[in-house]
Amino acid sequence: MVDSNKKEEIGMSFMVKTVTRLTAVVILLFGIYIVLHGHISPGGGFAGGLIIALSFVQVMIAFGKDIALRKLSEAKAAVLESVGGLLFLTIAALGFLGGHFLINFFASKGRPFTLFSAGTIPFYNIAIAIKVAVGLFSIFIVLVILKRAKKEE
Amino acid sequence: MLELQLLLLFMISAAIIAVEAKDMISSVIALGTVGIGLCLGFLLLKAPDLAITQLVAEILCLIILIRATLKQDLPLVRDGRWFFNTFSTLCFIVIFLIFVFLALKEISVFGNPEMKIAKEILTGSLDKTGATNFITSVILDFRAYDTLGEATILFAAVIGVAAVMRKIGRNKPRA
Numbered sequence: 001m002v003d004s005n006k007k008e009e010i011g012m013s014f015m016v017k018t019v020t021r022l023t024a025v026v027i028l029l030f031g032i033y034i035v036l037h038g039h040i041s042p043g044g045g046f047a048g049g050l051i052i053a054l055s056f057v058q059v060m061i062a063f064g065k066d067i068a069l070r071k072l073s074e075a076k077a078a079v080l081e082s083v084g085g086l087l088f089l090t091i092a093a094l095g096f097l098g099g100h101f102l103i104n105f106f107a108s109k110g111r112p113f114t115l116f117s118a119g120t121i122p123f124y125n126i127a128i129a130i131k132v133a134v135g136l137f138s139i140f141i142v143l144v145i146l147k148r149a150k151k152e153e
Numbered sequence: 154m155l156e157l158q159l160l161l162l163f164m165i166s167a168a169i170i171a172v173e174a175k176d177m178i179s180s181v182i183a184l185g186t187v188g189i190g191l192c193l194g195f196l197l198l199k200a201p202d203l204a205i206t207q208l209v210a211e212i213l214c215l216i217i218l219i220r221a222t223l224k225q226d227l228p229l230v231r232d233g234r235w236f237f238n239t240f241s242t243l244c245f246i247v248i249f250l251i252f253v254f255l256a257l258k259e260i261s262v263f264g265n266p267e268m269k270i271a272k273e274i275l276t277g278s279l280d281k282t283g284a285t286n287f288i289t290s291v292i293l294d295f296r297a298y299d300t301l302g303e304a305t306i307l308f309a310a311v312i313g314v315a316a317v318m319r320k321i322g323r324n325k326p327r328a
Contacts, residue, residue: 039284044292046303081311088304092297102297110283118284124293124300131304135311146318 011064020062027055035129039118045125049132056137065144077138084131091123157197164190177222185215 011017028051035048060068072080098105110117164187171183188211195204261267274291284290292300 039286039289039293041286042288044286044289081308085304085308088301092301102301104282104294112279112283112285118282118290121282121284121289121293124297125289128300128304131307135307138311139314142315142318 010066012062016062020058024055024059024062027058028052031055031129031133035125036115036122038125039121040113040115045128046132048125049129050136052129052133053136053140056133057140060140060144069141072134072137074138074141077134077141080130080134081138084127084129084134087127087130088124091120091127095120157194160190160194160197164194178219181215181218181222184218185211188214 031048031051031054033048034043034051035045038044038048056068056072059071092102095101095103095105104119104121106119110119112118115122167183167186167190171180171187174180174183188207192204192207192211195201195207274287274295278287278290278295279285282290282294284294
């Protein structure tokens with residue numbers, strides 16, 4: 001009992017943790033929805049990536065640094081950030097198939113108002129979302145780690 | 154596009170001067186001429202909005218760099234060339250006002266914007282990109298270069314925050 005109490009001390013109170021358990025996944029799903037429907041409805045890579053990052057930030061605020069970093073560590077975040085940028089550049093370079101850099105090279109753009117439409121735009125959205133989400137989360141990680149380093153001194 | 158090539162040559166030579174100059178302030182001024190050349194290049198390529206942004210950013214950069222490089226304030230000359238200074242200032246004010254008058258006459262009437270590009274996007278965007286969210290079709294298709302730049306800026310921001318906040322840099326001076 002004492003041991004579990006000790007564990008509870010990390011992060012915020014019991015209520016915040018319970019609410020976070022319920023909402024974090026929903027926020028993450030909502031972010032993914034915004035990203036994937038960026039070419040149909042309002043939203044897109046930047047907004048969706050921000051929401052995804054905020055779901056991780058919420059976990060970090062409620063449960064403390066260690067549990068959030070277990071979900072997405074700093075090394076993984078660094079790799080994913082680069083992956084997002086390189087994915088964007090790769091899709092942009094694939095535009096050479098259709099003529100020049102950054103062109104929307106798919107021959108058939110698909111039916112409008114469906115998920116599989118608009119050529120390369122959904123892929124750009126996904127790449128930007130990865131980049132924005134991981135970038136903002138890594139900024140937050142860096143700020144938290146600095147705070148801890150100051151406390152340890 | 155001969156003007157553009159001449160402008161690029163001018164910018165390259167100014168950049169070389171900025172790198173090679175011994176004096177700090179002259180290299181800063183050469184850097185400023187590179188920026189003004191870039192601004193003129195944007196104007197030649199018919200992107201006036203970018204040219205205005207570039208001009209403002211360049212002036213701001215120049216002021217900050219001059220403040221950073223100057224060790225002390227330059228002495229203010231009050232005596233001697235009083236007449237020349239006042240006369241040249243008045244001349245520049247008059248020339249500036251004439252140019253402002255001519256430029257303001259060219260702007261279209263208030264309430265009648267020339268929305269040629271916007272109209273093109275509103276009518277032809279769906280056929281060209283297949284995206285029903287026109288904002289997304291602009292930022293990821295028509296203006297995808299800008300988005301690439303934005304992604305780069307985000308990357309630079311993350312690296313900058315990590316560089317400022319990193320532990321090693323914080324602890325080294327105390328050890």
